[in-house]
Amino acid sequence: MQDIVCLEPGTDKQPDDKQVVKTPLYVQVLNFLDHQEWQTLLDYTLAQANQFVCSTTFTNQPDYRVSQSLNAVAEVQLLIVDKVKSLLPQVCQQLDIPPFFVTLIEAQITAHNDGNYYKLHSDNGSYDTFNREISYVYYFYREPQAFSGGELRFCVDDSDQLLEQQITPQQNSIILFPSRYLHEVLPVCCPSKMFADSRFTFHGWIRKSVFANPTNW
Ligand SMILES: O=C(O)CCC(=O)C(=O)O
Numbered sequence: 001m002q003d004i005v006c007l008e009p010g011t012d013k014q015p016d017d018k019q020v021v022k023t024p025l026y027v028q029v030l031n032f033l034d035h036q037e038w039q040t041l042l043d044y045t046l047a048q049a050n051q052f053v054c055s056t057t058f059t060n061q062p063d064y065r066v067s068q069s070l071n072a073v074a075e076v077q078l079l080i081v082d083k084v085k086s087l088l089p090q091v092c093q094q095l096d097i098p099p100f101f102v103t104l105i106e107a108q109i110t111a112h113n114d115g116n117y118y119k120l121h122s123d124n125g126s127y128d129t130f131n132r133e134i135s136y137v138y139y140f141y142r143e144p145q146a147f148s149g150g151e152l153r154f155c156v157d158d159s160d161q162l163l164e165q166q167i168t169p170q171q172n173s174i175i176l177f178p179s180r181y182l183h184e185v186l187p188v189c190c191p192s193k194m195f196a197d198s199r200f201t202f203h204g205w206i207r208k209s210v211f212a213n214p215t216n217w
């Protein structure tokens with residue numbers, strides 16, 4: 001039987017009001033977008049409500065992932081992806097990931113509404129996803145917050161112990177973590193069931209080249 005260790009994050013105040021939270025499992029940046037960028041992303045997401053489709057998984061296991069996703073996010077992609085790129089050196093250093101050549105940064109927007117969840121999975125466990133190295137999840141939602149639950153829960157096997165940690169989705173924050181780590185989204189409670197009240201994420205995966213190992217940041 002493995003020990004379960006619940007990790008307490010430490011924090012680092014930055015000169016601006018960004019705060020970087022450090023744990024062995026993930027990097028979290030609070031106040032990630034400025035207000036105008038956050039508003040642009042929220043407005044875009046709400047305007048695209050009719051374009052969201054049922055989320056899928058590569059294994060197509062029924063009921064494993066219940067939420068709605070938008071795959072065409074090009075119009076707002078730069079808001080997040082450029083900032084994610086600039087975080088990579090720090091993230092790799094903190095998470096002990098050797099620098100790598102980035103081939104692709106995937107992105108999608110997902111809405112978790114009432115009863116939605118994503119069971120325990122890693123983000124690189126199939127032959128189509130094996131070169132995903134780092135996952136990122138940016139959290140945003142309409143104010144006042146009209147959902148509860150939906151914590152991101154890690155359960156990571158670290159040789160002789162299980163590391164467990166739960167993260168509350170926090171307005172305008174981003175989490176980055178190794179794609180191989182097992183994690184899940186706990187069920188969301190959203191009494192109004194309105195799309196606009198969903199737990200929204202702009203999230204994706206940073207893929208590494210399997211042919212070369214230089215850094216291109
Ligand atoms: O929404 C989250 O907190 C995580 C989402 C996730 O794990 C995924 O889409 O692979």
Ligand SMILES: [Fe+2]
Nearest residue numbers: 121122123183
């Ligand atoms: Fe995931």
